[in-house]
Amino acid sequence: MPADNDSHDPPGLVAATGAAPAFSPLYQQIKALILNGLQQGEWKPGEVIPSEFELAARYKVSQGTVRKAIDELAAGHLLVRRQGRGTFVATHAEQQVQYRFLRLHPDQGAADGEGPAQRDFVDCRRGRAPADVARALGLRTGDPVLQSRRLLRFGGVPTILEDLWLPGGPFKGLTAERLMDYHGPMYALFESEFGVRMVRADEKIRAVAPDAAQARLLQVPQATPLLSVERIAYTYNDVPMELRRGLYRTDTHHYRNQLN
Template sequence: MTDASPARALGFRPLYLQVKESLVRRLIEGSWQPGQLIPSEMELAREIGVSQGTIRKALNAMTAENLLIRRQGHGTYVAAPEESRILFQFFRLVRDTGERTFPTSRVLSWTKQRAEKEEAEALDIAATASVWRIERVRYLGEDPLIVEYISLPARRFPGFEKLTDIPNNVYRLYSERWGLTIGSGTERIKAIAASAEDARHLGCKRGTPLLRITRVAFDLEHKPVELRISRCLTERAHYLSDLK
């Protein structure tokens, strides 16, 4: 309608993608908070000055990336790091019976240290930067299943030392305390033999085959936020991956 977009000769970018980016920025900057109901399509269309169809295409694209949740007859919400969603999107270890349950955690330690080379590379920080390290054991019911080592770039988590405990759902912690939303991740899996330390934590023999899952989790700007190495027993559970 109001064709007020002159510079489109070179470097073409569809309008709905520009709209999407400006809306994602609202999420990044926190003007739209997780769980919040956002304005309706019509309101956004009026505000931004494009048609409802263009808004819709932007919102649907964001929904496909798990950034929004749309409910007919209700409205559009900012996706929140709820356990049920985390469980499906980020937790791929499933009991052999098929149940998907969120594991509980027992935190062993959290300390601030100089980054190791692997951490610095994965988190894209200086080799001299410091990281917070969390070490915990995770259980499915009574059974220890995972020994987990989480590394966080200290610069992006100011005041981390003031925490009195580490909750089970750390992605909600990142979101609520530092406004960091985890939007995507990559996992690399190898088979390894349990170390003496693994054996102690998991109650298995040394040398037992384990999955070692190396995850890098990214925020909405696709910058790495977390490195997580999980060493998992797979006697009663398995890693589930959909090919589609």
């Protein structure tokens, strides 16, 4: 029989757990259970998950069903298959994952040829969420948030100016000093010290002109057209964890996205 034929698995088995509707394909129900394990921290970023055989025995389904669930999670960059070693929880500390959400590329040469961005935090403080920020992060107006502004330079040239908001609860204890002292990817810091992993993001893009302060920080005339990118980043189960509003210089860079 085909290894990935869901019809040979017990019908409704996973649905009885309440993890997913009974009409979901069985591999999607297994995917939801694995996602729940990731969200609950059963397997942490960088750790190996149980084998397909072990997961099949655990959930009482075929290995083919488990394989289809893992294939989708790997395609979504939540898991990483390593030949001969197993399947691991993806982490933003890995080189190939660090800049997955950064779509700005130099016009000449490869993006990694520039080296890592140099980051300067212009401001960082705790405050109360205004209505638009609260709405984006699924909070109530006035809930505590951490707000920061940072400038990213490539080759010494200020290229991206970002305003970021994080919900106060999950990032309790995160200080401006910790952000400024940490030299690795910010999302890796969120993983390792706060147990928050960003797994996907939604973006809205438009062209804008900077205000006087933004133009000064980016070292461009105020009439310069910039790319405005508003991103909401989510952790598991579509929980919003970060609002980021960035202004991108595109005189020597371009925004690149690969569509499948």
